[in-house]
Amino acid sequence: MASTLLEERAAALPAAASLTPSPRRRARRAGVVAPWWFVAPAVAIYVFIVVVPSTRGAFFSFTDWNGLAGDWSWVGFENFADVFTDRAAQAALWNTLVLAVLCTVIQNAIGLALAVGLHTMVKSRYILRVVFFAPVVLTPLVSGYVWSYLLSPNGTVNEVLRGLGLGFLAQDWLGDPQYALYSVVAAVVWQFAGYSMVIFLAGLQAVPEEILEAATIDGAGPWRRFWSVTFPLLNGAVVINVMLSLIGGLKQFDQVVAMTGGGPGTATETISTLIYKNAFLLGEYPFSVALAVVMTILIAGLSAIQYRLTLRKAS
Amino acid sequence: MQTRYTGLTLVREIVLIGVAVVWFIPILALVNVSLKPSNSQTNALTFAWPPTFENYGRAWEEASLGAALMNSTIVAVVSIAFIVAISALASYPLARVTRAWSRWTFYGLLGGLLIPAQLALLPLYSTMRDIGLLGSLWSVILINIGTAMPFSIFLYTTFMRDLPLDYEEAALLDGCGPVRSFLSVVFPLVRPATGTVIILNLVGIWNEFFTPLLYLSGSGNATAPVAIYSFVSQYVTVWPLVFAGLVISVIPILAVYFSLQKYVIKGFAGGLKG
Numbered sequence: 001m002a003s004t005l006l007e008e009r010a011a012a013l014p015a016a017a018s019l020t021p022s023p024r025r026r027a028r029r030a031g032v033v034a035p036w037w038f039v040a041p042a043v044a045i046y047v048f049i050v051v052v053p054s055t056r057g058a059f060f061s062f063t064d065w066n067g068l069a070g071d072w073s074w075v076g077f078e079n080f081a082d083v084f085t086d087r088a089a090q091a092a093l094w095n096t097l098v099l100a101v102l103c104t105v106i107q108n109a110i111g112l113a114l115a116v117g118l119h120t121m122v123k124s125r126y127i128l129r130v131v132f133f134a135p136v137v138l139t140p141l142v143s144g145y146v147w148s149y150l151l152s153p154n155g156t157v158n159e160v161l162r163g164l165g166l167g168f169l170a171q172d173w174l175g176d177p178q179y180a181l182y183s184v185v186a187a188v189v190w191q192f193a194g195y196s197m198v199i200f201l202a203g204l205q206a207v208p209e210e211i212l213e214a215a216t217i218d219g220a221g222p223w224r225r226f227w228s229v230t231f232p233l234l235n236g237a238v239v240i241n242v243m244l245s246l247i248g249g250l251k252q253f254d255q256v257v258a259m260t261g262g263g264p265g266t267a268t269e270t271i272s273t274l275i276y277k278n279a280f281l282l283g284e285y286p287f288s289v290a291l292a293v294v295m296t297i298l299i300a301g302l303s304a305i306q307y308r309l310t311l312r313k314a315s
Numbered sequence: 316m317q318t319r320y321t322g323l324t325l326v327r328e329i330v331l332i333g334v335a336v337v338w339f340i341p342i343l344a345l346v347n348v349s350l351k352p353s354n355s356q357t358n359a360l361t362f363a364w365p366p367t368f369e370n371y372g373r374a375w376e377e378a379s380l381g382a383a384l385m386n387s388t389i390v391a392v393v394s395i396a397f398i399v400a401i402s403a404l405a406s407y408p409l410a411r412v413t414r415a416w417s418r419w420t421f422y423g424l425l426g427g428l429l430i431p432a433q434l435a436l437l438p439l440y441s442t443m444r445d446i447g448l449l450g451s452l453w454s455v456i457l458i459n460i461g462t463a464m465p466f467s468i469f470l471y472t473t474f475m476r477d478l479p480l481d482y483e484e485a486a487l488l489d490g491c492g493p494v495r496s497f498l499s500v501v502f503p504l505v506r507p508a509t510g511t512v513i514i515l516n517l518v519g520i521w522n523e524f525f526t527p528l529l530y531l532s533g534s535g536n537a538t539a540p541v542a543i544y545s546f547v548s549q550y551v552t553v554w555p556l557v558f559a560g561l562v563i564s565v566i567p568i569l570a571v572y573f574s575l576q577k578y579v580i581k582g583f584a585g586g587l588k589g
Contacts, residue, residue: 034408036412038405038497039404039408039409041404042404045401046465049461050461051427057438058434117331122327123328124328124332129580134569134572137522137572138342138569139564141522141544142565146345149348150344257544258547271433272433276529292437
């Protein structure tokens with residue numbers, strides 16, 4: 001989670017980086033000193049924990065290093081060929097993309113609807129905001145377990161369906177490969193829709209009143225006002241939300257482990273669960289590292305697209 | 316934003332409250348089921364009455380939750396103390412120095428935003444084993460600090476760039492050295508950024524599962540999610556017992572949330588303004 005805000009902050013980066021604020025130029029003139037060695041501890045730990053291991057990981061993805069012994073030999077793209085031909089890995093890549101895209105669309109649609117509803121005079125808006133955001137701080141592993149209970153064959157969801165006379169809709173939500181992935185999507189959406197809502201609410205608060213009033217005077221109805229005036233101004237919130245949920249979806253691990261463990265079969269296997277299984281249960285270390293590199297490329301690619309979008313917005 | 320409470324607003328209110336009730340069911344079910352006798356087969360929507368706390372004692376014992384909560388607390392507090400100190404300190408020259416090295420260090424750190432932890436965690440595993448930190452809380456603490464650097468430094472640096480220089484100049488005139496002026500002038504001024512850094516990292520670190528699962532499982536040093544994971548695989552169908560364990564593990568983070576909800580929500584939404 002902590003890493004999620006990064007991407008969000010990075011969205012604001014072009015604006016922050018492009019201005020050389022005058023205080024800094026004045027800093028030198030005034031003799032204000034910020035010694036270079038202040039950055040040393042941060043850089044040291046960052047290099048040790050992030051830079052070096054990631055570089056080694058990328059390097060080892062082209063070797064047959066088993067994670068233990070010191071000897072390894074160069075195998076070129078063999079591990080990547082394995083990743084793209086392996087049945088389980090293909091399933092995991094596909095599932096992860098489906099999960100990330102579905103979560104992004106549904107979570108943000110719900111988040112936007114809730115934000116628009118709460119950005120009105122409803123008396124309970126503050127307490128409702130707290131309720132909808134509560135799942136965001138809940139441990140994802142825990143919410144996964146709760147959902148696996150709610151979605152079990154005789155669980156609450158099926159009970160409610162039967163109670164409503166919709167018994168024919170009851171399913172073995174997590175045991176049926178047809179529905180398992182969608183069930184995970186539902187749990188993830190429930191957990192994070194409140195996050196999207198909060199970001200959209202912040203965006204809505206930044207929409208100037210005058211523009212909306214002008215649109216009203218010009219005879220635009222509420223529907224028209226929303227789609228032609230408000231929504232285009234939410235561009236920044238949309239970009240941030242889409243990025244956050246896409247990247248979160250690509251890394252999905254906790255809920256899947258709690259709800260299905262990747263099953264039934266490979267129906268809910270994700271890139272992260274497969275990395276874990278191959279490295280720590282099967283000892284297929286090179287395969288795991290190659291998968292992690294594929295994941296990094298996906299995430300970096302998305303971030304690059306987002307950066308371009310944000311730049312376009314800024315200009 | 317309209318200013319009058321109309322009939323339409325009332326309809327909205329009713330619909331939203333309805334959705335909120337449904338939204339809260341999983342959390343209510345979690346607490347409700349945990350208060351039932353462990354052999355209870357009733358569904359989550361039947362109220363647990365009279366409530367029983369027998370599951371809590373058992374879950375506490377069987378999952379060693381006391382130790383796990385202690386470990387989670389140590390990991391969170393120590394990680395966050397270091398994250399705040401190291402990233403605030405590093406951000407000062409990054410915000411104030413206009414030289415190329417400062418700019419490139421900043422970009423280099425931001426590059427960390429693109430790298431998922433999964434890539435670094437596998438090679439780090441062998442390093443941690445070689446230096447004997449595997450299974451120790453320090454391995455997870457170090458990883459937390461390293462992975463939190465990019466975001467925390469980004470937050471502090473953008474915040475410090477907007478600080479007026481006058482305070483530092485005044486400190487300089489009063490004869491403060493850079494360290495003194497950072498500690499007594501700059502750091503107190505960036506308190507809002509510190510609050511956001513603490514909140515976001517606290518939620519992230521408390522709930523984290525992937526890293527502690529890799530580095531702590533089987534070591535007797537499990538954090539709450541890892542302890543819960545092995546507990547659930549043992550008692551998978553005894554839901555009331557399992558749920559009591561789950562509730563215990565999330566009480567601290569939910570307590571923080573409900574008592575500081577305004578700040579928590581603001582911290583999460585704060586990314587918008589850059």
